[in-house]
Amino acid sequence: MMARVHVMLKDGVLDPQGEAVRHALHGLGFDGVGGVRQGKVIEIxxxxxxxxATVTEMCEQLLANTVIESYSIELI
Amino acid sequence: MMARVHVMLKDGVLDPQGEAVRHALHGLGFDGVGGVRQGKVIEIxxxxxxxxATVTEMCEQLLANTVIESYSIELI
Structure with missing residues (x-):
């Protein structure tokens, strides 16, 4: 089996990576782009x-910094 | 509307980040962990x-390095 974990910065936390992507997309002429957020996906x-519950424990202990990041778990 | 783009290293491309996560999970006592791959998720x-097609163009031009990375697009 496999777990897919998404880790995203929480709303309100500045996301400079996402901001850089947004800026670059505008520079390339993609005008319809609003906000961009970038996160991590970890396949285990x-x-x-x-x-x-075990995967939640992995997230809490290692995969996410729960002060500034939220995570979601999908078992496949 | 929103697009969620997953960018992962292609199979066979060394993934040092995933390897570091795998190693750390073992160190924390999570023994059932096999391979780990880490990628990016970009919400636009x-x-x-x-x-x-427009989002595909964004991936080809900016979001993914198609030599070593594959991407998948999900419109929400």
Missing amino acids: ELAEGTTE | ELAEGTTE
């Missing part, structure tokens, strides 16, 4: 039977 | 009516 191969 | 607010 797991032993069968691993629970979502 | 778009003007209504923007087509997937």
Whole structure:
């Protein structure tokens, strides 16, 4: 089995990477672009039977900085 | 409307970030972890009516390095 974890900066936290992408897209002529946020996606191969609680623990301990980042978990 | 773009290193391309995460998870005692791949997720607010073809163009021109990265687009 596999877990896909999305880690995004929380709303209100400045996202300079996303801002740089937005600026570059405008520079390339993509005018319809509003806000851009950039985050991480982490795909983890797991032993069968691993629970979502275990993946939550991985996020809390390592994958996300929960002060400024939020995460979501998808088991595949 | 919104587009969510996932950019991942292609299979066979070394992923040092993912490898570091895998190593750290093992160090924390998460034994059931196999391979880990880390990529980017980019959320873009778009003007209504923007087509997937336009987002593909953004990926080709800016968001992904198609030599070593693959991307997938999800319109929300």
